[in-house]
Every structure is written in C-alpha cells, then in structure tokens.
Amino acid sequence: MSYTIVSDVCEAKADCIPVCPVDCIHWIKDKQWMNAKGTASTYIDNETCIDCGACLAACPIEGAIIDEWKPELQKV
Numbered sequence: 365m366s367y368t369i370v371s372d373v374c375e376a377k378a379d380c381i382p383v384c385p386v387d388c389i390h391w392i393k394d395k396q397w398m399n400a401k402g403t404a405s406t407y408i409d410n411e412t413c414i415d416c417g418a419c420l421a422a423c424p425i426e427g428a429i430i431d432e433w434k435p436e437l438q439k440v
C-alpha cells in the first residue's frame with residue numbers, strides 16, 4: 365500500500381518532504397511539471413512508502429494527500 369499525492373490539488377508547499385522517514389516524496393520532473401493550479405507538485409514513490417501518515421499530518425492543503433493508493437490521481 366501507499367499514500368497518494370493528488371497532483372492537481374498539491375500546492376507545492378513541500379512540508380511533506382522533510383517529514384517522510386523513508387525519503388520517498390519527490391518533485392515531479394524536478395518542478396518542471398505544473399498542475400491545474402499552476403504550481404509544481406510532489407509525488408510519492410509507492411514502492412517505498414511505509415504508510416506512516418507523517419506526510420498527511422504535515423500537509424497544509426486539504427485533499428492534497430490521501431491515505432490510500434490511487435495511482436490515477438498522481439503524476440510522476
């Protein structure tokens with residue numbers, strides 16, 4: 365299992381990146397990809413994620429991270 369970052373809801377605050385204990389949150393195409401809001405977005409490497417929930421607790425944007433794996437919502 366894995367959490368998911370909803371690419372078009374994320375606002376690139378990056379609060380999630382430093383709290384991930386396994387360093388599995390990265391920028392989509394090194395911040396070159398822009399979402400529907402016109403911001404960069406991060407994504408979760410689902411093969412490394414350990415479902416700890418730290419990213420969701422740290423994210424200030426409601427709905428940007430969900431506690432289940434929905435690959436159709438997350439670009440990489």
Ligand code: SF4
Pocket residue numbers: 369373374375376377378379380381405406422423424425428429
């Ligand atoms: S998922 Fe949340 S904390 Fe992480 S970059 Fe997007 S808006 Fe910021």
Ligand code: SF4
Pocket residue numbers: 366367383384385386387388389408412413414415416417418419420
């Ligand atoms: S749930 Fe935990 S391991 Fe998975 S991306 Fe979020 S902080 Fe990282």
